[in-house]
Amino acid sequence: MNSKQELKLQQLLRLKRHESPGKPYFDHFLAEFHRYQRADLLESPSKWQEWKTNLTNFLFARPVRTFAYSSSFATVVLLAVVGLSPSTAPSDKSVSAPPSSYHYAEATEEALRHVEINPISLSAFDRDFNAPRFVTGERTLAYENTVAF
């Protein structure tokens, strides 16, 4: 590169130092800067910041609501745990327990315990062949009143 041209170029570029907006601009710059800083403080927040603030207020600025959320969550968890736990033997008085043969046998035994049973005479001589025969109390066992041999 030609050193003379280089020097001339530097002189030309140095002319740009004289480009200036003028004294009034710099005289008011400090006041403008303070105004800029104050305006920046009052600047409305972005949509995202606004949304985040609203959400935070909604969740944490109301203690009762917060408690309601946590207690609801705890209830749901508790119900889920109870519902998923393995089933145990139903109690005797359980109404909703499904019927089983064990229950029928037990109930029958209980009912029969209170029924008075007359002794049955096995002697053929004591038997009135015209009268019906009963097994338990007055319940008819058979209706044939004659014996056909």
Added chain:
Amino acid sequence: MDPEKEDSRESELVPDEELVRRCVEGEVAAFDHLILRYKERLYGVIYNMTSNHEDTNDLLMEAFDRAYRNLAGYKKDALFYTWLYRIAVNRTLNLLEKRKKFRNNLSLNEMDLDLSKEQGLLDWSQVTDPERSAQLKDLQSKLNDSLQRLSNEHRAVVVLFDIEGLSHADISKITNCSEGTVRSRLHYAHKQLQKMLVGYL
């Protein structure tokens, strides 16, 4: 307290680092002295990179604001003015990168028109001869046009070295690259400018 009305001699004697320390300790007016000290030089750096007064004003405000907010993070291993210049240059480069696409869509005529709006910034107070004045305006326009044709990084180096008169070492700190890179960019930019300004050299 208006620092501009204060005894300027007192504020001029105080080193930058001392003003920074005072500001960090709560004397916010100390930062006003730093603004008064650097506003014109920083304006020159940004304006010569953007060639637009409105952009320069916005970027200058942003740069000082950012410096003020990050003053506590300023490390004394660097000079305050290189730190401040670095903030301003980085913000300017960021803006220019964002606008690169838009600028590329502008025709040269539109760019010239853009630059001609900034003619009012010219402070050729000594110029009285109308013919000479017209020549200088033409030269200024051509100079701005040539600078705008350089890449942002090359323009930054030219502005800091040729217009602001900073050293290679300071420029390497401000632009965060080695001195060798600074010299290389400067050499390439000068060659480009010589080609563009061939009629004026």
